[in-house]
Amino acid sequence: MRELPAWLRGTVTLWLAFWAAVHLYFGGFGFPEPIEMRSLHLLVFTPPLFLLYPAFPKRSPMRRPSVADWAWAAASAAPHLWVFVFAAAVSDRMEYVDPFTPTMMALAIICMVTMLEAIRRAVEPGLAWMVAICLLYMFFGHHLPGVLNTRVFTAAEIMEAAWLVPTAGGVYGPLTGIVATTIAVFILFGSFMQGSGTGRLFSNLGAVAAGRYTGGPAKVAVISSGLFGTMSGSSVSNVITTGAMTIPLMVRIGYRPAVAAGIESAASVGGALMPPVMGAAAFVMAEITNIPYGDILVAAAIGAVLYYFAIVAAVHFEAKRAGMKPMALQDIPAWREVLADLHLVVPIGLLVHLMMERWSGNYAAFCATLAMVAVSWLRARTRMGWREILDSLTNAGLTMAPLAVSIAASGVVVSVLTATGMVVAFGGIIKELAGGNLGLLLLLLCLTVLVLGLGIPTTPSYIIAAAIGVPQVLELGRPLGVDMMQAHLFIFYFAVIADATPPVAAAAFAAAAIAKASPTIASLHASRFGIAGFTVGFAFIYDPGIMLRGGLVEILTATSIQVVSLLLITASYAGYLVRPMGLPLRLLLGGIGLFGAFGHIAPDMLRLTVTATALCATAALQTMITRKDSMIRPVVVLAGLLLALPAVAQDVAPQQAGPTPSAIRARGEFNCGVSTGEPACSPPVR
Known part of the structure; x- marks a missing residue:
């Protein structure tokens, strides 16, 4: 990003802050008509990208925008300004029926070119290339053979589909609508959290909670990054914010730089x-599935805790x-430092309460943002003055601008995939490769999302x-009764991780730059530390108990399986449980952990019994060998409790009608009528 001269920096700052404040106002008092809101959002946030980001960092001026940059900014505003001015006419026109005029064609071309350039500069070149390839595919797809063949599209149809079909996709489609409304207000809430000093609270809390224990700085990085995630939801910004403190501390106590970078990026x-x-x-x-956001939070809560x-x-x-040793005592803040900022959790609690009460997301975030400002005035150290409020609004605008163009580009990709029928074609290819096997289909989708993540950000890859x-x-x-939320959470988890x-990992690359380590090695370490992202992703499909579904037995069983399996897997690749382990034992425990995490074909109680027995036996044997106290002793007790709790709950829980999913899998039966209300299916042919 450029270092602009003072007058221009002030102008851009005021511009972004003003329009961020306008979005906050809309969140509380109502939004304009959809096409007006979406075009206004892109109109105010696209042009600043050409002033803030140089075309070529090594050749373009870094202290001021060039004449070409000003021209790009003006050109990028023209299509959105036209749509905003003629919003009523755009809303009333019949898509693909009313004529697509030469003026519309010129503006659509300008919109596509400037959007691609803004994405290339400020977001990710890979996403720009994907959008360009999709548009070219519409032009030339009728020349391709086989499943890639499409009908002939005219230039007007292509530009209209990409630009001016707000009901189905394109630049002004529903995706741009959700980022211009709900997401924008939540970004503002996160920015005000940072401005009020909530980041200091999270950092101090992590240090106090984990700093005194073995590997303290690494645990502080994990806890503080998880807490910072409640503010931004951006992996790279989390790395930059918390990694500047935690990575040097981890290296100082003995972690290799690449390992420290991997821990921070995974967290x-x-x-x-x-x-x-x-x-x-x-x-x-939430927008795609029409599932209330509060329900998504509840379903994702246990999975997030398991990940960390x-x-x-x-x-x-x-x-x-x-x-390794704990953090130095002088680096650990006193509890009074944490308590001095503790009042800042009140707005977070208010947000959660309003979401659970099914308030609209944008209004809940609006109320929580105002509460954050009000609560900050309870103490002098957190009090937000006009400068802190201005900085918070500006930072929110800086976050909204690149997100606006990347989501608009995602709308173009979805529109192209829909218009050409490639959604059905790609789905058919994956389904054919899977051969009717759900597990193989999930594996192929997992690989697809990870490949998409090589070149495009989380949200576009999830959408596609x-x-x-x-x-x-x-x-x-x-x-198995898999529903919409399970399927979307599965894809969402892999889009995030x-x-x-590797080979292209934005968060790991940012952490490696701080640690002065190899980005590729750092991303490999990040993958192993983030192994729970893979196990939890599949558990959403096969073990819905981690989504707080079913009875007490199912919830405890599903969660216990994940806890014990993850302990075995992490101990295996670390080579340590109570004491160092040799390669044969590591391979054995790792295999048992993988069986527990991914052996969904086996009954749930069998998976839990095998994994918990292996963990308890190994820990007990190693404890007897060492013949001294070990910090891992609580793990033995924990594993025993996890093994016993489902059985105890089975005795006290009321009997539920119908077979459980694990019993159905064990017998090889179907339960079509259980979750769909349709007549029961016949058992599969053996």
């Missing part, structure tokens, strides 16, 4: 999974194996993969 990526303010993709999910539990366990085992894969998951998952998986 920061998980911020987009952490309620109550998950990443932008979660709001898009696995990282904490992994860094603990790594630290014990290496003999959901359009392609969700119908197939619902069809093949019908015998794609930011930390």
Whole structure:
């Protein structure tokens, strides 16, 4: 980003702050008509990108925009200004029936070119290339053979589909609508959290909670990154915010730079999974599925906790194996430092309460933002003056601008996939490769999302993969009762962790730059520390108890399986449980952990019994060998309790009608009538 001269920096700052404040006002008092709101959102946030981001960082001026940059900014505003002025006419026109005039054609071309250039500069070149390839596919797809062949599209049809079909997709489609309304207000709430000092609260809380234990700085990084995720939901911003403090501390106590970068990036990526303010993709999910956002938060809560539990366990085992020390006492803040900022959690609690009461997301975030300003005045150290409010509004605008163009581009991709029929074609290809096997289909979709994550951000990759894969998951998952939320959460998790998986991992690259380590090695470490993202993603489909579904037995069983399996897996690759482990034992425990996490074909109680027995036996044996106290002793007790709780709950829980999903899988039966209300299916042919 450029360092602009003072007069221009002030102008851009006031522009972004003003329009961010306008979005906050709309969140509380109502939005304009959809086409007006969407065109206004792009009109005010696209032009600043050409002033803030140089065309070529090594050749373009870094202290001022060039004449070409001003021309790009003016050109990018023209299409959105025209739509805003003639919003009523655009809303009333019949898509693909009313003529697409030469003026519309010229503006559509300008919109596509400037949007691609803004994405290339400020977001990700890979996303710009994907949009360009999609548009070219509409032009030349009728020349391609086989499943890639399309009908002939005229230039007017292509530009209209990409630009001026607000009901189905394109630049002004529903995706732009959700980012211009609900997501914008939540971004403002997160920005005001940072401006009020909530970040300091989270950082101090993480240090106090974990700093005194083995590998303290790494655990502080995990906890603080998870808490910071409630503010931004952005993996890269989490890395930059918390990593500047935690990565040097981790290196100082003995973690290798690449490992420290991997821990920080894995923890920061998980911020987009952490309620109550998950990443932008979660709001898009609510819009696509028509599922209340509060329901999504509830369903994702245990999964998010499991993700961070696995990282904490992994860094603990790594630290014990290496003999690392806790944080220095002088680096750990006193509890009074935490308590001095504790009042700042009140707006977060208010937001969660309003969401659980089914208030609209934008109005809940509006109320919580105002509450954050009011609560900050309770103490002098957190009091937000006009400068802090202005900075918060500006930072929110800086976050909204690149997100606006990236979501608009996602709308173009979805519009092209829909118009050409490639959603059906790609879905058919994946379904054919899966051969009717749900597990293989999920694996192919997992790989698809991770590949998409190589070149495009989380939200666009989630949108595209959901359009392609969700119908197939619902069809093949019908015998197990897989529903819309399960399918979307599965794809959402892999879209999020794609930011930390090689070969291109934005969060890992940012962390590696701080640690001065290899980005590729850092991303490999991030993948292993974030292993829970893979296990939880599949558990959403096969173990819906982690979504707080079913009875007490199912919830406890599903959660216990994940906890014990993740302990085995993390101990295996760390090479330490109570004491260092040799390769044969590591491979054995790792295999048992993978069986527990992914062996969904086996009955749930068998998976839990095998994994918990392996964990307890290994820990007990190693404890007897060491013949001294160990910090891991509570793990033995925990595993025993996890093994016993489902059985106890089974005795006290009321009997429920109908077979459980695990029993159905064990017998190879279907339960079509259980969740769909349709007549029961016949058992499969053996």
